[in-house]
């Protein structure tokens with residue numbers, strides 16, 4: 273992995289009110305927003321089917337899904353506007369390079385450990401100057417476990433500590449994650465979980481107002497119309513009844529503050545060695561994803577993991593970004609992205625270049641364990 277991905281960080285500290293500016297100019301981007309990737313890598317990999325000899329362009333976020341992509345044998349370029357997110361990915365890379373699986377889980381914060389700072393000292397020489405500087409002032413976060421330190425995770429922490437105890441006892445909470453048949457899950461939802469307090473507090477806590485201020489950023493909701501809590505309630509019901517709760521790391525993290533019986537793909541033991549041996553196929557890029565595509569576009573890309581980046585920008589900006597990415601897409605490339613609250617798909621003027629894999633996307637969305645998205649889209653490049 274190269275350490276030469278950094279650009280000037282002056283833009284990362286900027287916040288202006290330029291309505292038409294890109295998201296990098298409208299939201300604060302100098303702290304960890306996402307300490308984990310809140311998108312399900314299992315469906316991402318089925319969507320774009322990466323493998324040896326393939327090149328994938330991926331939003332970095334905390335790095336989880338870029339590492340999961342590496343495990344398939346693909347070459348991965350991971351880009352992010354936020355240098356703090358890239359520091360998270362760099363530290364994960366160092367941890368994968370040096371730590372055995374159990375030790376990795378302890379260092380990242382899944383298992384208990386009082387040795388994280390000592391482990392960090394071992395990993396630090398692997399980091400770029402910028403990542404080292406970033407973590408230098410965040411020793412407390414390192415010793416807490418870096419999967420817990422994002423603004424988004426802290427929002428869920430507040431829900432778990434201050435709201436959930438008013439709704440359900442610890443026993444009911446743990447019962448949620450016991451293995452059950454689908455019929456038993458429906459019964460549990462109807463008879464135990466979905467009470468009036470749950471409905472009322474969920475509506476309040478996952479309102480646009482609180483979510484924008486405490487979880488994401490008000491700017492991320494600029495293009496969202498209408499209430500969002502109804503969708504969250506519907507999707508929560510789906511995740512707790514249709515999908516097996518004992519296999520859902522995202523639901524477990526939100527409700528209990530850590531992964532329990534399930535781990536996200538990059539942390540499962542079976543992928544550990546493949547990720548470690550693939551680390552040299554990973555390139556980091558600091559800046560807009562379309563610039564990453566242009567800079568590392570030689571050979572083109574066979575797959576794109578675009579998170580839900582299109583819904584933070586206007587339709588015109590989404591269209592320009594999509595068009596710029598298409599220029600570096602190989603024939604047959606899969607372009608995968610989520611929408612949470614804003615419907616975004618291939619811009620009409622570019623529609624002749626792709627075929628939406630509607631059936632596959634719907635099937636995968638039905639299995640999406642990161643349950644709060646409204647839509648999953650896969651476009652296949654002609």
Ligand SMILES: C[S@@+](CC[C@H](N)C(=O)[O-])C[C@H]1O[C@@H](n2cnc3c(N)ncnc32)[C@H](O)[C@@H]1O
Nearest residue numbers: 331333351352353354357559560561579580581
């Ligand atoms: C799009 S956010 C979404 C996270 C999560 N899915 C959610 O719903 O809140 C994930 C990452 O994308 C990065 N990002 C957003 N737009 C980007 C762009 N145009 N180019 C590069 N990175 C971008 C953000 O900095 C962040 O770390």
